[in-house]
Amino acid sequence: xxxxxxxxxxxxxxxxxxxxxxxxxxxxxxxxxxxxxxxxxxxxxxxxxxxxxxxxxxxxxxxxxxxxxxxxxxxxxxxxxxxxxxxxxxxxxxxxxxxxxxxxxxxxxxxxxxxxxxxxxxxxxxxxxxxxxxxxxxxxxxxxxxxxxxxxxxxxxxxxxxxxxxxxxxxxxxxxxxxxxxxxxxxxxxxxxxxxxxxxxxxxxxxxxxxxxxxxxxxxxxxxxxxxxxxxxxxxxxxxxxxxxxxxxxxxxxxxxxxxxxxxxxxxxxxxxxxxxxxxxxxxxxxxxxxxxxxxxxxxxxxxxxxxxxxxxxxxxxxxxxxxxxxxxxxxxxxxxxxxxxxxxxxxxxxxxxxxxxxxxxxxxxxxxxxxxxxxxxxxxxxxxxxxxxxxxxxxxxxxxxxxxxxxxxxxxxxxxxxxxxxxx
Amino acid sequence: xxxxxxxxxxxxxxxxxxxxxxxxxxxxxxxxxxxxxxxxxxxxxxxxxxxxxxxxxxxxxxxxxxxxxxxxxxxxxxxxxxxxxxxxxxxxxxxxxxxxxxxxxxxxxxxxxxxxxxxxxxxxxxxxxxxxxxxxxxxxxxxxxxxxxxxxxxxxxxxxxxxxxxxxxxxxxxxxxxxxxxxxxxxxxxxxxxxxxxxxxxxxxxxxxxxxxxxxxxxxxxxxxxxxxxxxxxxxxxxxxxxxxxxxxxxxxxxxxxxxxxxxxxxxxxxxxxxxxxxxxxxxxxxxxxxxxxxxxxxxxxxxxxxxxxxxxxxxxxxxxxxxxxxxxxxxxxxxxxxxxxxxxxxxxxxxxxxxxxxxxxxxxxxxxxxxxxxxxxxxxxxxxxxxxxxxxxxxxxxxxxxxxxxxxxxxxxxxxxxxxxxxxxxxxxxxxxxxxxxxxxxxxxxxxxxxxxxxxxxxxxxxxxxxxxxxxxxxxxxx
Numbered sequence: 001x002x003x004x005x006x007x008x009x010x011x012x013x014x015x016x017x018x019x020x021x022x023x024x025x026x027x028x029x030x031x032x033x034x035x036x037x038x039x040x041x042x043x044x045x046x047x048x049x050x051x052x053x054x055x056x057x058x059x060x061x062x063x064x065x066x067x068x069x070x071x072x073x074x075x076x077x078x079x080x081x082x083x084x085x086x087x088x089x090x091x092x093x094x095x096x097x098x099x100x101x102x103x104x105x106x107x108x109x110x111x112x113x114x115x116x117x118x119x120x121x122x123x124x125x126x127x128x129x130x131x132x133x134x135x136x137x138x139x140x141x142x143x144x145x146x147x148x149x150x151x152x153x154x155x156x157x158x159x160x161x162x163x164x165x166x167x168x169x170x171x172x173x174x175x176x177x178x179x180x181x182x183x184x185x186x187x188x189x190x191x192x193x194x195x196x197x198x199x200x201x202x203x204x205x206x207x208x209x210x211x212x213x214x215x216x217x218x219x220x221x222x223x224x225x226x227x228x229x230x231x232x233x234x235x236x237x238x239x240x241x242x243x244x245x246x247x248x249x250x251x252x253x254x255x256x257x258x259x260x261x262x263x264x265x266x267x268x269x270x271x272x273x274x275x276x277x278x279x280x281x282x283x284x285x286x287x288x289x290x291x292x293x294x295x296x297x298x299x300x301x302x303x304x305x306x307x308x309x310x311x312x313x314x315x316x317x318x319x320x321x322x323x324x325x326x327x328x329x330x331x332x333x334x335x336x337x338x339x340x341x342x343x344x345x346x347x348x349x350x351x352x353x354x355x356x357x358x359x360x361x362x363x364x365x366x367x368x369x370x371x372x373x374x375x376x377x378x379x380x381x382x383x384x385x386x387x388x389x390x391x392x393x394x395x396x397x398x399x400x401x402x403x404x405x406x407x408x409x410x411x412x413x414x415x416x417x418x419x420x421x422x423x424x425x
Numbered sequence: 426x427x428x429x430x431x432x433x434x435x436x437x438x439x440x441x442x443x444x445x446x447x448x449x450x451x452x453x454x455x456x457x458x459x460x461x462x463x464x465x466x467x468x469x470x471x472x473x474x475x476x477x478x479x480x481x482x483x484x485x486x487x488x489x490x491x492x493x494x495x496x497x498x499x500x501x502x503x504x505x506x507x508x509x510x511x512x513x514x515x516x517x518x519x520x521x522x523x524x525x526x527x528x529x530x531x532x533x534x535x536x537x538x539x540x541x542x543x544x545x546x547x548x549x550x551x552x553x554x555x556x557x558x559x560x561x562x563x564x565x566x567x568x569x570x571x572x573x574x575x576x577x578x579x580x581x582x583x584x585x586x587x588x589x590x591x592x593x594x595x596x597x598x599x600x601x602x603x604x605x606x607x608x609x610x611x612x613x614x615x616x617x618x619x620x621x622x623x624x625x626x627x628x629x630x631x632x633x634x635x636x637x638x639x640x641x642x643x644x645x646x647x648x649x650x651x652x653x654x655x656x657x658x659x660x661x662x663x664x665x666x667x668x669x670x671x672x673x674x675x676x677x678x679x680x681x682x683x684x685x686x687x688x689x690x691x692x693x694x695x696x697x698x699x700x701x702x703x704x705x706x707x708x709x710x711x712x713x714x715x716x717x718x719x720x721x722x723x724x725x726x727x728x729x730x731x732x733x734x735x736x737x738x739x740x741x742x743x744x745x746x747x748x749x750x751x752x753x754x755x756x757x758x759x760x761x762x763x764x765x766x767x768x769x770x771x772x773x774x775x776x777x778x779x780x781x782x783x784x785x786x787x788x789x790x791x792x793x794x795x796x797x798x799x800x801x802x803x804x805x806x807x808x809x810x811x812x813x814x815x816x817x818x819x820x821x822x823x824x825x826x827x828x829x830x831x832x833x834x835x836x837x838x839x840x841x842x843x844x845x846x847x848x849x850x851x852x853x854x855x856x857x858x859x860x861x862x863x864x865x866x867x868x869x870x871x872x873x874x875x876x877x878x879x880x881x882x883x884x885x886x887x888x889x890x891x892x893x894x895x896x897x898x899x900x901x902x903x904x905x
Contacts, residue, residue, distance in 0.1 A: 080876070090875060091615065097879030102886045251895075260891040267891045272634065272849030279637045279846075283644070 007077060010070050014063070021059055029056035046165060047140040047178070057143065061117035068108050075104060109259040116140060122266050127274035129266045130183055131225055137178055142200050146176035150204035150331075150403070151197055153190050156183040158208040160386035161335065163396045170400040175204055182222055187213050187312035188244060189222035191319035192234075196226060198326055204403070205328050209357070210335045211342065211349055212385065214312040215303045220248030225262065227252025243311040292340055296384055300344030305352055313356050324366045331406060332357060333399070334371045338381040368406045374398060426466045428676050429628055429895075436463065437680075444684055449606040453576050456684070460585040464548070467589075471547040474512065479582040481508055482557040486564045486571035486578075498565055505561040509554040516546055521751030549589035551748055553582055555715055560596035562719055569597045577603040584686070586677040590670070592691040592711035599686070607685030612871040617682030619870035619882075620675045626885050627672030627860070629893035631853050635665040637894070638846055643815055643828065654844045655835035659808045661850050662815045664857040667695065670709070690868070694861035696807065699799035701765040704807060716745050734770070739763040754817030754829070761810045809833075 033040065033052035040051040048054035076097060083093040112118035116139045122132040141149065152158050164179040171177070180197060182189065190207060227249055234240045235249060255262030269277040323330050334357060336342060342350075354371065361369040373395075380391040387395070426432045440459045444452055465472045485505040489498050514522075530536070560581075563569045572578050580603045587594055642658030671692035681688045695708035705713040717726075721741045727734055739760065746759020816828040860867065870878065 076879075083875075091611065094875045094878040094882070097875070098882035098886070101879060101883040105883065105887060258890055260887055264891050264893065268634070271892065272852060273845060273847075275845030275847070276634060276638060276849035279641045283641055 004077065007070070007073055010073070014066060014070055018063060018067075021063055025059055026052075026056055029053075029059065044140060046168070047137065047144070049144055049146070049173075049176075053143065053145075058117050058120075061115040065108070065112055065115065065117065068111060072101075072104050072108060076101065106258050106260055109263065113259055113263070114139075116143070122270050124269065124274060127269070127278070129269045129274075129277070131263075132266050134180060134182055137180055138197060138200070141176075141178040141180070141197075144176055144178075146173060148175035148204075149200060149202040150175040150177040150206055151200065151202040152177060152179040152181060152206045152208075153185070153193060153197075154181050154207050154209070155185040155189075155212065155385075156181060157210060157212065157335070157337075157385050158206075159183075160382075161208050161333075161392060161395050162206070162399055163392050166393060166396045167400055167403075170397065171403060175202075175403075177204075177206070182225070184219050184221045185213075186216065186218050186222075186315075187319065188218060188240070188315035189226075191315045191322070192222060192226050192231065194319055194322060195231070198322075201326075202328055204331060205323055206331045206333070206399070206403075208333045208335045209353075210337050210385075211303055211345060211353060212337060214316070214353060214356075215305065215309045215345075215349055217302060217308050218244050218248075218312070220245035220251065223248025224251035224255065228256045229253065239307075239311045239314065243308050292384065296338070296341040297344050299384065300341060303345050303349060305346065305349060309352075317360060320360055320364050320367060324364050327366075329366050329368060329406075330364075331368045331403065332361075332370065333373060333402075334369065335373060336376060338376075338378055338384045340378050340381075341384040370402055426463060428673065429625065432466070441683065445609075450576075452607070452684075453580050453603060456585075457576060457580045457583060460580070460583040460588060463585040464583065464588060467548050468545065471545075474547055474550075475553060475583060476579070478509065478512060478554065478557060479579050480575070481505070482561055482582075483572075483575055483578045485561050487573065489561060489564050490571040502561055502565045506558055509558050513550060513554045516550055518747070518751045552591050552593055553588060555593050555712075555748075556582055556596075559593070559715060559719065560600075563595065563597055569600070572600055572604065574604065584681075586680040586686075587688055590673050590677070591709075592674055592677065592689050593715050594688055594711065595715075598689065602686050609683075609685040613682045613685065615871045616868070617679040620679030620682065620868075622679075622882065622885050622889075623860075623867060624672040624675030624677075624679060625893075626889055627668040627675065627857075629895065630888050631857055632665050632668035632672055633894035633896075634892070635661040635668065635850065635853055638850055639665050639815065654847070655832050656808070657844055657846055657850050659812055659815075659832065659836070660854050661846075663696070663804075663808050663811045664854045666811065666814070667692070667861075668857055692864075694864045696804050696858065697800055697861050699796065699803045701762065701769045701803075704803070705762075705766075712745065712748070716741050720744065731774075735767045738766045738770075742766065749814070750817050752817040754813050754815075757829070758810055758813040758817070761813060765806065765810075809836075812836075 030052045032055050036055075037051040040048050040054055044054070079093075079096055079100065083089060083096070086093075113135065116136065119132055119136045119139065122129065123136065124132075141151070152162055152164060158181045159179055162179065164177045167177045180193065182193060185193065190213075194205070223244055224247065231252075251261070260267070265277060320330055334354065357369055357371075361367045376387060376391060376395075380387050382388050426436060436459070440455070443455055447455055461472055461476075464475060482505055485501055489501045489505075492498055492501065560569075560578075564571045572581075577600060581596060581600050582588075584599070584603075638661035639658060642655075642661065674688075674691035678688045678690070689711055691709060691711050693707040693710070695704055698704050698707055721737055724737045724740065725733055726737065729737065740763075742763030743756055743759040746755045746757070746762070749755045749758070812832050813829055816832075866873075870881075873881070
């Protein structure tokens with residue numbers, strides 16, 4: 001009975017905390033928010049617009065996760081009680097414990113991944129892992145009570161081009177813009193990620209596109225992190241199977257079945273530090289910085305109009321159609337890469353991309369296609385794809401004007417009012 | 426196929442159920458076929474080499490036993506050794522010796538150009554040639570009878586768990602297991618399962634994570650060594666090679682146990698020792714005992730005058746280093762360990778009876794401080810040796826000796842800041858130390874209390890799934 005003592009203690013403690021939460025949870029959250037709203041806003045980088053609600057929900061999530069953990073321990077105690085009456089089944093005893101323990105912990109992780117509390121524990125400041133950033137932003141975006149929301153999708157190029165904090169400041173969060181990029185995203189990846197954020201009901205989807213979105217081939221990183229069983233229908237399409245590396249689907253499905261597998265880079269970075277986890281990126285960056293011109297020539301060889309680019313174009317069309325069905329407007333910024341890289345491209349690539357995007361605009365009424373972006377010279381770039389901070393600020397200011405102008409045509413009344421008032425001024 | 430690949434899991438899922446349904450002779454046939462499929466999956470062309478050398482040694486064994494004339498026995502043994510060493514030298518050492526001879530002649534003013542062979546090194550060649558030689562030598566010495574069953578012998582050589590990266594199991598140990606019907610006990614299956622899990626944990630969590638650090642560190646240009654702590658990189662490699670190789674051995678032993686075989690333990694606690702002989706009693710035990718029994722002792726071993734003993738030690742260790750790879754760095758590594766053994770021998774002879782060094786008082790009661798200090802010191806001495814070893818696998822455009830010099834220089838300076846890698850590297854190394862500390866306990870999983878069994882399995886599975894590297898990195902010893 002000794003082993004039961006501790007678990008009973010934990011259980012009663014948990015019930016006590018649930019009682020406190022139900023009775024005093026909201027008032028306590030408001031009180032804490034009044035004292036620490038500055039800290040909350042600072043920690044969440046302004047994304048938690050209602051600190052009281054933020055704190056209240058974190059209490060709830062923490063209690064839920066603890067409750068599930070305690071339930072897990074109860075399960076194991078129960079199994080022990082059953083098998084203690086059958087000492088001859090010793091092997092079966094630990095096998096049942098092991099298998100159920102492993103599976104139940106994965107279930108717990110699956111639930112935890114839907115909470116800001118869990119992702120907050122994985123936060124490491126500037127060294128935070130990409131998947132952690134994405135999910136934290138997604139969840140905080142979902143909690144945001146703004147009626148007008150905009151999501152920025154795309155690769156790390158989108159992140160480098162647009163500073164969403166500055167954009168929100170300029171537009172006074174009308175719409176409330178969140179950047180939900182994932183590094184390495186191509187067109188199919190944008191389509192895949194978009195399906196994960198439809199529940200956020202953004203009014204606007206902003207995508208910064210360049211030749212890398214369609215013509216650079218596909219990698220497996222995004223699919224490995226986002227592919228779910230609900231996306232298995234994609235595999236029925238021959239072109240998806242042909243152009244997206246199978247590793248992406250395999251890892252994705254394994255990650256969907258075993259959440260701990262999906263979290264391995266997140267957990268290894270949290271436990272072992274960013275030093276080891278980001279070594280590959282560091283090696284890649286070190287190679288990249290050696291002789292930009294020869295690197296550009298080498299990379300440019302991989303850019304071509306072929307079946308892979310046709311597949312990416314079709315995937316982007318599907319993405320736009322999905323947005324249309326969900327009443328989402330898509331702001332397409334027809335961007336560029338560092339001219340040091342793009343000068344080595346096949347000259348037919350850019351017109352091919354522009355022609356496709358223009359056709360798409362003509363076919364879908366929800367598209368706002370912006371082609372006359374300010375030109376960015378090699379001096380504006382840190383490397384072959386990402387611009388410098390000063391360029392990012394200038395471009396963000398330019399995008400804010402575009403959004404305001406485009407919003408005048410928008411059926412979204414909140415955004416239209418803001419745009420009209422700006423226009424009047 | 427790698428042990429840590431999906432293909433291998435599918436292979437196992439087919440082989441094991443089939444194995445359990447068959448009787449003894451059927452099991453041997455099936456295992457032999459499966460082993461050849463396993464080997465041939467990498468490159469079917471070298472299957473002929475494996476089968477050819479196995480068949481040759483099988484008949485050598487029979488002939489050695491059947492002739493009565495000692496001289497004829499010797500000639501047959503010499504023939505077997507020459508064929509095995511010939512194969513090994515041709516595939517592994519020919520280019521190295523040709524280039525070394527070219528350099529040597531050039532130093533004396535003679536310009537010579539020798540042809541080089543453009544051939545791939547067959548997987549596991551260093552292991553199965555040594556395996557075969559141990560058989561013919563044991564038959565020659567009368568320590569075992571030559572087997573008349575070709576399937577048993579071929580299976581002994583090609584048995585897939587140990588074929589490509591050891592342990593180098595003696596014929597006298599494994600052949601009888603092939604020859605007799607095997608009973609599969611539940612304790613062996615449980616222990617086997619645990620060993621496989623432990624092996625995967627060592628490989629994908631410790632070995633492959635630390636490999637990222639070591640690979641990055643040893644790919645940096647020399648000199649100067651920029652912002653990383655050289656010792657950290659060397660620690661990373663020391664535990665990478667331990668985890669990688671002992672992990673493979675654990676998986677091999679675990680797989681063998683699932684089929685009713687017992688393979689020898691290849692690693693105990695090599696980093697928890699305080700002198701060179703103890704290190705070699707704990708590290709790659711199958712190779713060190715092979716070298717002791719088939720090289721060192723026939724050369725005279727310890728039963729000679731001291732200069733001859735030192736010579737024997739040096740030659741054995743240098744050849745042991747050369748076994749690992751055809752490169753100056755491997756020879757240097759072997760020489761380094763030979764020198765350590767000699768120094769240890771000399772130290773014992775000079776000081777053992779004269780001075781008993783007093784251990785400092787225990788800082789924590791019951792924990793031998795003096796022993797811990799000696800272990801830590803010797804671990805660092807071993808790490809310097811690993812530096813030579815790892816330099817042998819440097820990028821082609823790196824001068825191996827310059828790599829070693831650059832590192833030694835960095836290791837002699839005080840680091841001005843702790844690198845961001847330190848947390849992860851030291852944590853993983855700490856886990857590696859803990860596994861060695863509790864090595865004996867790890868080998869007796871079936872005796873643990875149920876709750877510890879369950880907790881360990883869950884924790885290990887979670888660690889493999891949550892912290893493992895799955896990009897299919899090859900086991901280090903596959904290249905030997």
